[in-house]
Amino acid sequence: MRASIMPSARINPLVETLASPPIPEVQAWKKQYNASLGPLIDMSQAVPGYPPHPDMLDWLGEAAGSLAMAGYGDIEGEPGLRAAYATWVSDIYAADINPANIQITSGCNQAFMAAMMAIAGPGDTVLLTNPCYFNHETTLAMSGVKVGYVDCDAADGFLPTPAKVEAMITDGVRALAIVTPNNPTGATYPDGLLRELFEICRTHGIWLVVDETYRDFLPLDTGSPHGLFAIDGWQGNLIGLYSFSKSFCIPGHRVGAITAGEALVSQIAKVMDNLQICAPRPPQAALAKAIPALGDWRQSNTLEISARSAALTGVMASAQGWEIAAIGAYFAFVRHPFTHLSSHAAAHRLAKEAGVITIPGSFFGNGLEHYLRVAFANADVATIRELGTRFASCSR
Structure with missing residues (x-):
């Protein structure tokens, strides 16, 4: 048989x-x-x-051995880190950013995924540049979100032109996501270009998502990377992403951050509650000390x-x-x-x-x-x- x-x-x-x-x-x-x-x-x-800095390792060890850090934390992140990061980015961008504008995540890849889940669903479209960071592309693909590609030419320094971006915005487009300084090219978006892209997104009622994982490695005389967070009403169309991995040499501890309007943070918190409940707490506690202490x-x-x-x-x-x-x-x-x-x-x-x-x-x-x-x-x-x-x- x-x-x-x-x-x-x-x-x-x-x-x-x-x-x-x-x-x-x-x-x-x-x-x-x-x-x-x-x-x-x-x-x-x-x-x-x-x-990492020796003090960073000490703070990580102390927090990891702390009974207080062994339980669940706030979904949006540790209050100490949210406050320290909000103060830091307020200074960087000469803007008024509050702890309520900050969502802490487990790395910047998760920051991107959580933000995308909050603003786009199956059948929607998010614009990426070509070339693009491959994890952004695969995150959208596995979520059933369509990807539109804005071609960036070597002659333009691998930066998108506003005209190409605007030509790609059609019904169903929910966001334009960019990385600056860029991965993979290293190209840095000048403030003027970012402002043009933001205004295009605001005109069309879509989000501009700016991944600034590598912003701390811009030349020291660069000044503020851009002025977008100082624009009145930025909260309705702008999302900032960041990773602590590179600047603090802790990629294995997986901590990132989202900067967004309070209304959007409350929606992203719903996503985070299902993805992870809260980002790892010990590195958050260590980073709250490291941000003000390790500037030099x-x-x-x-x-x-x-x-x-x-x-x-x-x-x-x-x-x-x-x-x-x-x-x-x-x-x-x-x-x-x-x-x-x-x-x-x-x-x-x-x-x-x-x-x-x-x-x-x-x-x-x-x-x-x-x-x-x-x-x-x-x-x-x-x-x-x-x-x-x-x-x-x-x-x-």
Whole structure:
């Protein structure tokens, strides 16, 4: 008698059809490098290339061992952190931002997801740039939200033009989401462009979502990144996203923040209650102390990242066939010389033959086969200066 074949349980096709996470794929290439040119240089994932401040580690340890931090916390976040962050961003943007405008999340990816769930649903459309941060793209796709792509050209510094944005806004579009300084290109949106994009969004009654994960690594003489939070009525159309991971060197502790109007924060809190109830409490308690105490340390790290950026710029200037198309904060978008190879094949070759791990441009959108993302913040200046030899060895 033939055994019956039982049907398999179904997987959500919105998840099943997504590509696998890209970082593990490129990390696997490490095993193929034979160390012939020296130690492997990993410039793939955006992680701080230096440790947290010792005081930060002490505060984390104290909070983790505290009985008071072992229970549930407020859905919107620890009052101390919300107050400290509101004071900090009020100073950064010369604006009046209150703790009630702050929602603490478990990292900036969760901040994006929670914000999107509050403002867009299945069948709605959110505009992203091309190139875009791949986790934004997959978050929307698995939620049944359509994605419209605003093409950004190298000739424009990989920044969207207001005309292209406006042309993409049709019925069903709920938001425009941008990243500045950008991931993957590093391009920084000037205040004037941000103001134009905000006014376009306000005219059409949609949200402008600004992910500023890397804002603390802008040159120290930049001043305020923009003036959007000082605009009267910003709460009706603006959402700011932030990650504490890079500035405080704690990506494993997963803490991010949303800055929004009180009405929207109350809606996002509904989402957070179902996603996680509350973000991890010990790092929130530690960050409430670190924000006012570690300003000088953060500034010294900004100077170090600027030095790494300058070192990469110098190396690339003499690397035959290689070209920086855009650079800023943590990333450079680099044009590779292998015209006969896809970006995936070029990145794989660079990893295998030269021991340099980068991310293929194709992972960030269409028409990007000539580019690689280089996360230069991961490596110190001395290591970055070795890249010229590595690139030359792989270009032959």
